Amino acid sequence: MSANHDGANLLEVRGLTKIFGTLTACDHIDLNIAKGEIHALLGENGAGKSTLVKMLFGSLEPNSGEIFWNGQAVRITSPGAAKKLGIGMVFQHFSLFEALTAAENIALSLDDGSPISSIAAKARALSYSYGLPLDPESLVGDLSVGERQRIEIIRCLLQTPQLIILDEPTSVLTPQEADKLFETLERLRSEGKSILYISHRLEEVKRICDRATVLRHGKVVGHCNPREETAASLARMMVGNEVQAVVRAPVEGIETAQPLLEIRSLSRKPATPFSIPLKTISLNVRAGEVIGIAGVAGNGQGEFFESVSGEVLQQDAASVRIRGKDAGGLTITGRRLLGAAFVPEERLGHGAAPRMKLSENLLLSRHATDGRAFVGAGGMVKSGAVYAASQRIIEAMDVRKSAPDPEAAALSGGNLQKFIVGRELDRRPSVMVVNQPTWGVDAGAAAHIRQALIELSRSGSAVLVISQDLDELFEISDAIAVMHNGELSKPMPIAEATFEKVGLLMGGAEPGHAEHTLETA
Amino acid sequence: MDITVNILLTIATAATPLLIAAIGELVVERSGVLNLGVEGMMIMGAVAGFGAGYLTGSPWIGLLAAIAMGAVFSLLFAVMTLSLATNQVATGLSLTLLGLGLSGMIGTSFVGQPGVRLPNLDIPGLSSIPVVGKLLFGQDPVFYISIALTAAVMWFLFKTRTGLTLRSIGDSHASAHALGIKVIRYRYLSVIFGGACAGLAGGHLSLVYTPQWVENMSAGRGWIALALVVFASWRPWRVLAGAYIFGAVWIGQLHAQAFGIPVPSQMLSSLPYLATVVVLVLISRNKRLTMMNTPASLGQPFVPDR
Numbered sequence: 050m051s052a053n054h055d056g057a058n059l060l061e062v063r064g065l066t067k068i069f070g071t072l073t074a075c076d077h078i079d080l081n082i083a084k085g086e087i088h089a090l091l092g093e094n095g096a097g098k099s100t101l102v103k104m105l106f107g108s109l110e111p112n113s114g115e116i117f118w119n120g121q122a123v124r125i126t127s128p129g130a131a132k133k134l135g136i137g138m139v140f141q142h143f144s145l146f147e148a149l150t151a152a153e154n155i156a157l158s159l160d161d162g163s164p165i166s167s168i169a170a171k172a173r174a175l176s177y178s179y180g181l182p183l184d185p186e187s188l189v190g191d192l193s194v195g196e197r198q199r200i201e202i203i204r205c206l207l208q209t210p211q212l213i214i215l216d217e218p219t220s221v222l223t224p225q226e227a228d229k230l231f232e233t234l235e236r237l238r239s240e241g242k243s244i245l246y247i248s249h250r251l252e253e254v255k256r257i258c259d260r261a262t263v264l265r266h267g268k269v270v271g272h273c274n275p276r277e278e279t280a281a282s283l284a285r286m287m288v289g290n291e292v293q294a295v296v297r298a299p300v301e302g303i304e305t306a307q308p309l310l311e312i313r314s315l316s317r318k319p320a321t322p323f324s325i326p327l328k329t330i331s332l333n334v335r336a337g338e339v340i341g342i343a344g345v346a347g348n349g350q351g352e353f354f355e356s357v358s359g360e361v362l363q364q365d366a367a368s369v370r371i372r373g374k375d376a377g378g379l380t381i382t383g384r385r386l387l388g389a390a391f392v393p394e395e396r397l398g399h400g401a402a403p404r405m406k407l408s409e410n411l412l413l414s415r416h417a418t419d420g421r422a423f424v425g426a427g428g429m430v431k432s433g434a435v436y437a438a439s440q441r442i443i444e445a446m447d448v449r450k451s452a453p454d455p456e457a458a459a460l461s462g463g464n465l466q467k468f469i470v471g472r473e474l475d476r477r478p479s480v481m482v483v484n485q486p487t488w489g490v491d492a493g494a495a496a497h498i499r500q501a502l503i504e505l506s507r508s509g510s511a512v513l514v515i516s517q518d519l520d521e522l523f524e525i526s527d528a529i530a531v532m533h534n535g536e537l538s539k540p541m542p543i544a545e546a547t548f549e550k551v552g553l554l555m556g557g558a559e560p561g562h563a564e565h566t567l568e569t570a
Numbered sequence: 571m572d573i574t575v576n577i578l579l580t581i582a583t584a585a586t587p588l589l590i591a592a593i594g595e596l597v598v599e600r601s602g603v604l605n606l607g608v609e610g611m612m613i614m615g616a617v618a619g620f621g622a623g624y625l626t627g628s629p630w631i632g633l634l635a636a637i638a639m640g641a642v643f644s645l646l647f648a649v650m651t652l653s654l655a656t657n658q659v660a661t662g663l664s665l666t667l668l669g670l671g672l673s674g675m676i677g678t679s680f681v682g683q684p685g686v687r688l689p690n691l692d693i694p695g696l697s698s699i700p701v702v703g704k705l706l707f708g709q710d711p712v713f714y715i716s717i718a719l720t721a722a723v724m725w726f727l728f729k730t731r732t733g734l735t736l737r738s739i740g741d742s743h744a745s746a747h748a749l750g751i752k753v754i755r756y757r758y759l760s761v762i763f764g765g766a767c768a769g770l771a772g773g774h775l776s777l778v779y780t781p782q783w784v785e786n787m788s789a790g791r792g793w794i795a796l797a798l799v800v801f802a803s804w805r806p807w808r809v810l811a812g813a814y815i816f817g818a819v820w821i822g823q824l825h826a827q828a829f830g831i832p833v834p835s836q837m838l839s840s841l842p843y844l845a846t847v848v849v850l851v852l853i854s855r856n857k858r859l860t861m862m863n864t865p866a867s868l869g870q871p872f873v874p875d876r
Contacts, residue, residue: 108748108874129750144748146741148862149734157738158749162731188862 058117059084059212059243060105065114067100072451074100076267077114082212087234087244089254089275091287092264093491095449095461098247101264102214105245106138107131132160137210139201139218145189152185155204168207176203180229191324196347202230206237213237214245219253226345231257249491250520251280263287288493295499295524298507300337303527308333309511310389310480311370315363317356325349327356330537332530334480334511339503340540341526342515343551349535350515351394354484357513358391359384371480382417390478392470394485394515396462400469403458407450408432408439410457411472418476438475446471447497463490470498474505481505484515499525519548533557575704577821582709583779585817586716587612587771591795592802592809593716593723594767599799600727601760602740604869606662607647608768609792610669615640615772617673620685620783623776629688633712633773640769641762643669648761652754655871666792674785685781688712712774717810719767724806736760740865743872753872768792794843801850803860812850819845 062080066073075097082088092098103109105116107125116123118134125131131138145154152169159168169185176183181199189197198218205213215234219227234244234257248254254261254275261275263286271286278286310333317327327349334340344350355361357369363377370376371387381391393399401410412423412435422438425431436454443450446467450460457465470486486502487495503525506512515532516522522529528540531554538554591608598605618639623632647665650656690710691697697708727733736756739746743753775787794816802808823838831838854860 107750127750128748132750140748144742144745146738146745148741148864148866149738153734153738156731157735157746157751165734190861 057084058082059119061117061120062101062105063115063117065101065104065116066112067097067104067109068112073267075104075111078264078267078269080262080269082243082245083260084243085238085241086259087238087246087257089258089261090245090247090264091251091254091261091283093287093463093493095266095464096264096287097267098264099216099461100267102138102216102245102247105131106136106214132158132208132210135209135211136214137205137208137212138214138216139198139205140216145197145200147188147190149189150185151183151187151189151192151200154189154200155185155207158204159207172203172207175206179203179206179233181226181233192347210242212243212245214247216247217249218246219248219250227253249495251275251283251492254283255280265289284492287491295496295503297339297503297525297527300507300527303335303338306335306337307373308335309372310334310357310482310513312357313368313370314365315353315356315368317352317361317363320352320361325352325535327352328535330535332513332537332540334513336479336509336511337506338527339506339512339514339525341522341529342513342532342537343519343522343529343555344515344517344532345555346517348532350484350517350532352535353532353537354391354393354482354515357482358389358393385414385418385478387480388478389480389482390473390476392473392481392483392486394488396465396469397458401457401465404456406454406456407443407448407460407468408435408454410468411435411439411442414472415476439472442468442471442475445475446501447494463494466490467494467498470501474501477505477508478510480511480513482513482515485518486514486516487518487521495521519551522551523548531555575701577825578705579709581814581817581821582705582713583817584820585813586710586713587774587779587791588795588798588816589716589810589813590712590719590774591768591771591792592798592813593720593806594764594771595795596799596802596804596806596809597723597727597736597767598760598764599868600740600804600865601736601757602743602865602867602870602872603651603757603761604658604662605644605647605651605665605761605764606659606796607644607665607669607792608764608795609788609790610666611640611643611765611768612669612772612775612792612795613673613786613788614643614669615769616776616787617677617680617772617783618769619773620680620776620781621676623686624680624683624783627686629686629777629781632686632777633688633770636769636773636777637766638769640772641766644761644765644768647765648758651871652757652761655873658869658871670786677783677785680783681785683783685776685783687781688777710774710778712770712778715770720806720810727806737865740867743867743870747872747874753874757872768795771795798846798850801847801854803850803854804863804865808850808853811853812846815849816842816846 058081060082062078065075065078067075078101090098100109104111107127107130116125152165152172155172156165156168172183172185181202183199183203219230237244246258258275261273262269263271265287275283312330312332314329314331315327316329319326325348356363359379359381363369366375366377368377371384371389374387376384376387397403402413412430416423423431423435448464448468450464473481486498499521502512514525526543528542529546529551530540531538531551533555591612595605595608615636619632619636622635623629647661650661651658688710690708693707697703727737735751739751739753739756747753772788776783798809798812802812819842823841827835827838
């Protein structure tokens with residue numbers, strides 16, 4: 050399979066098994082990682098990838114099986130032991146401290162006693178040399194998901210590990226940033242380091258990975274050379290059957306349709322010293338169309354979402370209009386009552402209360418809009434109706450779970466996202482605003498969510514999708530606008546949009562440029 | 571002039587036990603643990619301090635006994651909440667109730683006995699300088715310990731790597747665990763430190779403030795210390811400010827009552843609480859700073875999944 054297979058394995062895993070109650074999350078997993086290779090770990094949500102990786106990083110203890118490091122049998126009893134061996138990890142659910150600065154976060158995972166200021170300088174230098182610019186003084190709580198991931202990557206690299214485990218690293222990067230990351234990974238590989246690369250993006254696995262191990266339902270279902278496979282054949286191995294492609298019929302005569310969501314010169318001052326001001330953003334989303342907003346993480350998308358959803362109110366009530374009514378002064382509930390629905394970027398703690406059941410999370414977001422269905426006389430909750438509705442959503446969105454009505458935190462990221470999107474779709478909202486609809490969600494589930502958003506728009510709703518995943522935006526949008534440094538470009542009809550044009554706008558090229566191409570087209 | 575100095579001295583004496591107990595609890599809460607047992611640990615420290623001092627005749631042995639008792643008593647809380655992951659609020663409350671009851675039982679034979687008092691510092695020459703001499707060089711040893719402790723905790727939390735680690739655990743124990751930080755060990759040590767501080771504060775009550783044993787002599791000071799930590803938004807120098815504002819208004823209203831000011835005594839008695847809350851709320855207006863300093867995982871039990 051690989052040229053340096055003989056005796057040069059950095060890590061060998063034999064029969065690793067992890068059992069949670071009645072669920073065998075990992076069932077006799079075998080895995081070899083050679084020195085200087087990029088090894089892909091593929092599988093759907095719940096296939097056991099995270100469990101396997103947690104055992105390799107010492108945060109979970111296997112029930113049985115052996116791990117060999119450089120040919121020596123080892124027990125990895127804690128993350129500290131893993132770090133000592135030379136295993137570094139970039140987490141999918143970030144292990145960052147929000148109340149601390151980037152530099153302090155990095156210092157915490159380094160065991161040397163060097164002062165924070167020198168760590169900050171080192172981190173800054175390293176981050177620029179790898180093309181992942183980072184301000185070590187910024188407070189993590191103020192940073193976007195993409196920026197937080199940069200901290201994780203830089204933190205891992207500063208530990209100079211032999212094996213780097215990356216869990217979904219590119220899901221929040223622009224194509225250009227991802228290219229930089231791939232260069233970084235290739236550079237690390239040429240330095241003789243090994244990388245275990247977890248991703249749902251099959252194209253990039255094909256592009257950079259030397260070998261792949263595919264998991265399904267906790268078992269290894271195959272090893273392969275991804276370069277010899279097609280994305281479709283890899284997906285088939287992961288899912289066990291064909292993944293349905295997203296279908297988007299072009300819309301006709303959209304120019305005359307009613308705008309259901311109107312943003313009129315929306316401006317916002319920076320809320321914290323680190324956040325981005327919004328500069329006179331205007332946008333119409335009409336009934337029947339999906340508009341995508343592209344942009345590098347941290348260019349004001351979060352601030353924009355907060356303003357549109359009503360988490361932050363506007364001075365000028367007319368700056369956000371929903372179904373022809375001024376909504377700028379309304380709270381989230383007020384805007385929901387006008388027929389809008391919102392899905393924020395962060396699932397746990399924002400989109401859902403982690404320690405509450407799914408049915409309770411359903412009630413939290415819909416108690417006002419569906420008051421008649423869910424709340425009875427005297428303000429008593431009709432728990433039967435809420436439960437039935439949550440089961441309906443679970444079925445419609447194919448949410449996989451371990452209990453009939455589990456806590457939100459007990460679901461895997463992708464399954465929780467399916468539930469949160471489903472919760473809003475179930476209302477048939479006439480305006481839907483989604484931030485990062487499929488971040489960290491596997492291919493099958495992502496296709497499901499995207500198709501559902503398109504169908505919602507075709508049934509006469511206005512859908513606004515903010516995403517850093519360009520593939521996704523090109524798949525579902527009828528027009529794409531780009532947010533850069535708090536400014537929004539004019540939406541570009543999908544027929545005229547190319548990766549290159551959008552990428553240039555994301556990088557801060559003249560917004561007028563896009564307008565010009567629009568007019569001449 | 572003498573009266574002013576004396577009033578200032580009594581303010582310091584009133585503020586010292588609050589400050590020590592609150593600084594200890596601040597460290598505990600910064601590590602993400604909420605120990606509502608401060609009152610109980612304090613009173614246990616007071617009875618142990620008095621008893622050991624009374625039996626040996628040495629107030630210093632008394633002070634050490636108070637510290638040790640506070641630490642041992644807090645260990646009970648640590649085992650329950652950290653190893654057995656019980657509810658911190660309920661466990662802390664029961665620790666207070668247990669401490670109040672147990673100290674009364676232990677102290678029955680001490681009631682009415684003459685205690686020993688820690689001597690004030692007396693540096694020849696310096697202590698006799700008018701005004702500043704007594705304030706700076708003539709107070710009881712625990713006063714100096716309390717100031718040094720505040721400075722040390724401030725330095726530890728914000729200038730050392732270990733302090734940073736401790737704060738990170740308070741912010742997110744799950745993230746800290748993922749990085750390989752020994753969450754439970756840090757929390758044990760924090761809780762025991764907090765217990766030792768509460769014990770020392772109790773020792774101050776029975777060896778300095780009023781050198782005798784009276785049941786329930788902590789009189790709610792543990793609760794005030796707890797409130798100070800929150801209102802000071804978990805920042806040491808604000809705890810110091812809060813403790814002294816409370817002490818000052820407390821002493822002030824006592825004098826006012828003695829002078830017979832025509833204000834209902836209940837009103838005057840509530841003044842220290844009111845003044846402390848108002849001042850600390852005013853200095854914590856910066857929401858962002860408060861958010862940064864609030865331990866996000868406060869009070870949540872941590873069970874690492876294995």
